[in-house]
Amino acid sequence: MFESCHSPHEVAHLLRRRFGLPVQLLAGRPIITTGSILGALVMPPHLGCEVLGAMDSDLRAPVVADPGNRTWTFLVTPPSPVKMVDIGVRQHLAAHQVTVVPSGRFILLPTTDSLLGWHWAAEPAPGVLRLPPRSAVIEAVHRVIELHAPAP
Template sequence: MFETCHTPHEIAHLLRHHYGLPVQLLGGRPVLTTGSLIGAVVMPAELGRKVLATLDHKHAAPVVADPSERTWTFLVNPPTPAIAVDVAVRRCLAGHHVTIVPSGRQLMLPATDSSLGWHWAGESAPGTVRMPPRAAVIAAVHRVTSLEATIP
């Protein structure tokens, strides 16, 4: 995807054009800022693989993996109007090392096709990126972790 890009500006332009993402450059790296347009849910990669597999095609998620594949960041549609996640739900998610990214945080985006850097773990088809509702990803985490708890 990035084979024709030679500068950070070309990478940002490609991500904007290819996916319709509101990409900015920070220190020469493409980033998104969470807020009213984009939210994020971060989790361990192993859990992320299972969650991504349980999301149906209607709720397929773009997912960014960190360079060491320790965490996956699911890009999600935040609820409108902004609704805080219940404290009990946050505690349950935290027990599985899942974090709801607060508004105003910057998320790194892939800048190369190599898996040695930030890369897509789940890539959307070209066109305006379709992100699942935050609630759909949280529900998928609950389904996966509930199933794991019942397996002896």
């Protein structure tokens, strides 16, 4: 996908045009900022893969993987009006290495198709940006966690 890009500006333009992402450049890196337009959840890739499989296909989240595939960042729509995730839910998610990214944080976007750089673990659909609600991804995380919970 990025083979035709020769500069960070071209990468940012491609991400805006192809996926409708509100991309900015920070120190030559394409980023998005969490807030009223989009949010993010970060989790380990083994959990993220199962969460993607547990989600409805029409609610599939775009997912950014870091170099080395240590974390996956799910892009989501934040709730409206803005609502904090309950402390008990956050603690339960944190116990499984899932973080709800606060508003105002930068999310690095892919710049390469190589697994050695920031890349898509799940590419967004082309066209108008469609993200799943944050609550849908959190519910999918809970379903996956429950599947692996030891029987009482």
